[in-house]
Amino acid sequence: MDQSKIAGIGNIYASEILFEAGILPARPADKIDCKELKKLYKSIKNVLNKAIELRGTSDSDYRDTSGAQGGFQKVLKVYRRTGKKCGRCGTIILRETIGQRGTFYCPVCQK
Ligand SMILES: [Zn+2]
Structure with missing residues (x-):
């Protein structure tokens, strides 16, 4: 979650990128x-491309310029899924606060 090397990736995308990586x-x-x-770089590209393709994440009141909601929240794998099963392995998703940011992860898929 240290964003000194790659700055400006929001909580949602940081959680999703780390899960994919x-x-x-x-x-x-x-x-x-x-390795x-x-x-990690590949995951950043994949996740951000996917988010752009789905026109962003409507976390609360975000809308794109045409007033439509984003679609990325429908494909979230770990973000705000605390207590739900990991789609990859079935383990319960956990939440942890790191550097004052809430982060979501699968303790089995992520090492
Ligand atoms: Zn998992």
């Missing part, structure tokens, strides 16, 4: 190896 949010950035870093 299989990295625990509590992992220090300097403990991520080269994982490549996966």
Whole structure:
């Protein structure tokens, strides 16, 4: 969750990106190896492209310029899914506060 290297990724996308990359949010950035870093960059691209494709996330009152809701909230895998089952392995999704940000993760899929 340390955003000193890659800044400006919101809570929603940070949780979703780390899930896709299989990295625990509590992992220090300097403990991520080269292979994982490549996966992380790929996940950032995939998740943000998906979010753009679905016109953003209507978390509360967000609307796009035509007044429509975003569709990304329908494909969220971990964000705000505390207590629900992970779609990949069935383990219960957990929430943790890291650096004052609420982050959501699967303790099995993410290492
Ligand atoms: Zn899982």
